[in-house]
Amino acid sequence: MFFQIVDILGTIAFAISGALIAMNKRMDPFGVLIIAFVTAVGGGTLRDVMIGIEPVSWMRNMTFVYVIIGSAAFAVVFRKRISYLRKSLFLFDTIGIALYTVVGVETGLVAGLHPLICIAMGTMTACFGGVLRDILCNEIPVVFRKEIYATACILGGLTYFLLLQFFEDRNYLFVIAGLVVIIVRLIAVRYKISLPTLYKKDEDIL
Amino acid sequence: MFFQIVDILGTIAFAISGALIAMNKRMDPFGVLIIAFVTAVGGGTLRDVMIGIEPVSWMRNMTFVYVIIGSAAFAVVFRKRISYLRKSLFLFDTIGIALYTVVGVETGLVAGLHPLICIAMGTMTACFGGVLRDILCNEIPVVFRKEIYATACILGGLTYFLLLQFFEDRNYLFVIAGLVVIIVRLIAVRYKISLPTLYKKDEDIL
Amino acid sequence: MFFQIVDILGTIAFAISGALIAMNKRMDPFGVLIIAFVTAVGGGTLRDVMIGIEPVSWMRNMTFVYVIIGSAAFAVVFRKRISYLRKSLFLFDTIGIALYTVVGVETGLVAGLHPLICIAMGTMTACFGGVLRDILCNEIPVVFRKEIYATACILGGLTYFLLLQFFEDRNYLFVIAGLVVIIVRLIAVRYKISLPTLYKKDEDIL
Numbered sequence: 001m002f003f004q005i006v007d008i009l010g011t012i013a014f015a016i017s018g019a020l021i022a023m024n025k026r027m028d029p030f031g032v033l034i035i036a037f038v039t040a041v042g043g044g045t046l047r048d049v050m051i052g053i054e055p056v057s058w059m060r061n062m063t064f065v066y067v068i069i070g071s072a073a074f075a076v077v078f079r080k081r082i083s084y085l086r087k088s089l090f091l092f093d094t095i096g097i098a099l100y101t102v103v104g105v106e107t108g109l110v111a112g113l114h115p116l117i118c119i120a121m122g123t124m125t126a127c128f129g130g131v132l133r134d135i136l137c138n139e140i141p142v143v144f145r146k147e148i149y150a151t152a153c154i155l156g157g158l159t160y161f162l163l164l165q166f167f168e169d170r171n172y173l174f175v176i177a178g179l180v181v182i183i184v185r186l187i188a189v190r191y192k193i194s195l196p197t198l199y200k201k202d203e204d205i206l
Numbered sequence: 207m208f209f210q211i212v213d214i215l216g217t218i219a220f221a222i223s224g225a226l227i228a229m230n231k232r233m234d235p236f237g238v239l240i241i242a243f244v245t246a247v248g249g250g251t252l253r254d255v256m257i258g259i260e261p262v263s264w265m266r267n268m269t270f271v272y273v274i275i276g277s278a279a280f281a282v283v284f285r286k287r288i289s290y291l292r293k294s295l296f297l298f299d300t301i302g303i304a305l306y307t308v309v310g311v312e313t314g315l316v317a318g319l320h321p322l323i324c325i326a327m328g329t330m331t332a333c334f335g336g337v338l339r340d341i342l343c344n345e346i347p348v349v350f351r352k353e354i355y356a357t358a359c360i361l362g363g364l365t366y367f368l369l370l371q372f373f374e375d376r377n378y379l380f381v382i383a384g385l386v387v388i389i390v391r392l393i394a395v396r397y398k399i400s401l402p403t404l405y406k407k408d409e410d411i412l
Numbered sequence: 413m414f415f416q417i418v419d420i421l422g423t424i425a426f427a428i429s430g431a432l433i434a435m436n437k438r439m440d441p442f443g444v445l446i447i448a449f450v451t452a453v454g455g456g457t458l459r460d461v462m463i464g465i466e467p468v469s470w471m472r473n474m475t476f477v478y479v480i481i482g483s484a485a486f487a488v489v490f491r492k493r494i495s496y497l498r499k500s501l502f503l504f505d506t507i508g509i510a511l512y513t514v515v516g517v518e519t520g521l522v523a524g525l526h527p528l529i530c531i532a533m534g535t536m537t538a539c540f541g542g543v544l545r546d547i548l549c550n551e552i553p554v555v556f557r558k559e560i561y562a563t564a565c566i567l568g569g570l571t572y573f574l575l576l577q578f579f580e581d582r583n584y585l586f587v588i589a590g591l592v593v594i595i596v597r598l599i600a601v602r603y604k605i606s607l608p609t610l611y612k613k614d615e616d617i618l
């Protein structure tokens with residue numbers, strides 16, 4: 001129950017963030033709805049399709065469909081005042097990636113995949129909605145360029161599997177992994193920590 | 207039989223539209239063929255993969271493969287004269303999205319999905335070939351920015367499920383839903399109706 | 413055994429090429445790793461998902477995961493000196509697309525698909541990792557614009573099915589098909605042969 005409410009808060013944050021960026025790009029209402037959808041469910045859809053869980057999750061749970069449509073409508077109606085919500089949305093978003101990471105890791109575990117693949121699935125669930133959003137908006141995905149975002153998800157996933165060596169209760173471990181994601185992200189944003197950009201070569205090799 | 211001919215006309219229109227845009231982008235013949243393919247079958251492929259119908263439809267029906275290859279070749283050979291066909295192609299394209307919408311809705315129904323998801327599948331089948339085409343050509347998908355296009359598909363899908371409350375014969379309903387798509391699109395283009403672009407914010411929130 | 417080593421060499425070349433292009437785009441280390449991954453396994457992933465082989469191949473074979481992570485790390489560490497490897501990498505890459513083509517054709521055959529679809533699967537396996545890499549880096553895919561690259565894969569696939577009319581031993585045919593891919597690509601690069609760009613129209617039709 002608690003998890004489900006948090007999951008819905010995360011979905012709301014993702015959908016609103018997608019809708020805002022779509023409006024920035026001067027899309028029409030249909031485009032705004034699609035981008036909201038893709039941001040919220042894109043990562044999980046990729047994960048499900050690659051693992052073979054079909055029809056993909058959101059097609060079988062209408063709650064999320066309604067929440068996303070409602071969030072997109074909310075973002076459109078209150079687009080001028082939404083900056084007051086900036087802090088709440090950032091918090092929802094951070095909680096969202098934590099929960100999406102945990103859901104992705106768990107989905108990988110249920111499918112019997114290797115721990116490294118499970119961590120990849122968790123990171124993909126949390127981050128690839130944003131990647132698809134940026135591709136549809138014709139941008140280089142922001143997650144590849146700045147901010148500790150995916151790194152927080154990877155660290156959360158690693159924590160889970162490290163602790164699994166010592167503890168058995170998976171539910172607690174999921175909570176701890178999620179908290180690691182949240183704390184790493186909050187610290188990174190608070191202290192403006194980001195991964196370094198690597199050397200820019202002048203030309204390609206291949 | 208009638209349906210199949212219309213379906214092929216739609217596929218031809220989509221493939222030619224893809225080939226023309228690829229030539230606009232100065233792609234080589236291989237690129238032109240791929241973009242023609244993606245435009246014609248991309249939406250249905252996404253739908254099949256997300257529902258779990260695999261191998262995806264076009265891999266099991268060589269008619270479409272031959273039609274697409276032929277259409278791309280036709281577009282390449284007659285690229286200088288194809289503007290005479292402008293009106294026919296627009297008509298084929300409009301018939302195409304109507305039929306693709308109906309096929310998508312039906313595929314969702316057969317998979318036992320919720321009506322809203324079926325409408326989404328219909329719209330995806332009709333519109334996401336063009337979305338993928340625009341992504342491969344490095345453009346913001348045109349369907350998100352202008353013209354009543356996806357909206358026509360959504361209205362067609364809604365009509366189907368509204369009438370399903372009152373009538374039973376699904377074949378007639380499919381025809382009516384397809385006609386709604388065609389009429390909405392023709393009226394929108396004739397009177398230059400489009401959805402409004404929403405407020406442009408100066409910066410992102412998340 | 414021989415095949416597996418060649419396959420790994422190809423994967424290394426793809427992963428390094430992806431990592432270099434990601435560094436060119438000033439991505440952070442996480443972005444570099446993802447692009448390396450997508451370049452190396454993207455084509456096979458698309459193929460598996462469209463045919464319905466899930467979980468997709470790389471999730472079930474950790475060797476490739478380790479090889480890709482190692483290659484990306486290598487590319488990051490030696491990014492300033494990697495131009496000395498230019499020729500080796502080009503050779504690995506060429507061997508890589510030959511082997512990926514053969515693997516893709518074989519996967520299609522095992523799934524009982526039509527020869528034309530098998531050739532498409534081979535070409536997709538070899539080329540679409542690079543296509544996805546370019547999309548994530550916000551470029552028009554290079555494979556659609558220049559160089560005999562996909563064409564070599566298509567010719568290799570055609571050779572396989574032509575010879576299948578006369579010979580029975582599939583293993584030999586795979587080797588021959590792979591050699592055709594390599595030779596066509598080497599000749600094309602050596603003599604700077606490329607497919608012609610087609611006529612650029614001034615405006616779209618549809």
